[in-house]
């Protein structure tokens with residue numbers, strides 16, 4: 001049986017940011033973003049166009065962790081009125097934090113319990129409006145319910161598990177990505193590519209997600225190498241924003257698979273940026289996926305051509321051209337540690353969703 005549910009309304013294209021005040025519609029709102037010049041410039045642009053924010057939460061860092069989310073919950077609780085709208089402005093970390101804070105209602109204990117129990121007390125979560133405004137092209141968080149929050153002190157990583165995490169609106173303005181540096185353009189682009197491919201070799205892939213994911217993967221593979229040499233090209237930026245959004249829509253139905261599972265230890269223990277951590281292994285994971293599932297193979301052929309063996313080699317060259325190492329030991333773990341990670345990932349939840357079978361070299 002195929003199921004599909006994605007309630008996010010989207011506004012896409014250059015200039016979309018100017019629609020934001022209209023979508024906030026004079027409601028009390030919070031902004032969740034980064035403490036950096038570009039983000040604050042966008043906040044000022046938003047506030048100059050209409051109502052000001054009730055609170056600006058800008059303590060978000062890459063891979064949001066319990067202490068800063070707790071501090072933000074406490075700040076929200078002190079407000080005379082809980083915001084009706086949460087604007088997540090930034091990359092996946094800002095959007096995910098906005099989702100977590102929105103559903104928390106300012107109650108840290110509720111949110112924490114929901115996270116660490118894998119979905120407990122979901123019926124107590126709140127549902128303020130969430131508007132996701134990505135400033136990069138990769139996460140897909142703007143069109144999915146997922147919100148990843150880390151508990152580094154205890155070596156954990158948790159997710160919001162409620163449809164309340166779906167944004168009401170995704171405002172995807174590729175102009176906001178124009179100043180993204182080369183390294184972040186690559187890492188976020190690889191995150192989008194990971195979402196597309198992971199949703200193809202995932203047991204939950206279906207006839208709706210597959211064509212969207214195929215198109216997203218083709219576009220990233222074709223246009224990301226052009227974009228990294230032409231960073232201010234709005235047409236290429238627009239194509240990448242669309243690809244990230246498409247990959248996010250596919251992922252919102254299937255969720256991630258083994259490449260993401262493998263990425264978490266690399267990010268947690270070795271500080272590898274998310275997109276690189278889940279992206280560098282894609283040719284390897286692709287080689288593990290071939291020959292196990294006809295639909296998966298057919299999807300991969302639409303991206304890599306009929307000969308999937310030579311497709312893997314071409315895919316490797318794509319990484320070489322971007323200057324991204326495909327060797328796991330480059331990122332910190334020894335060969336033995338990596339092999340253990342692969343075996344552990346294969347038996348984990350996301351590994352079980354993988355249609356292929358890992359092979360150690």
Ligand SMILES: [Fe+2]
Pocket residue numbers: 139191194195260274278
């Ligand atoms: Fe990802």
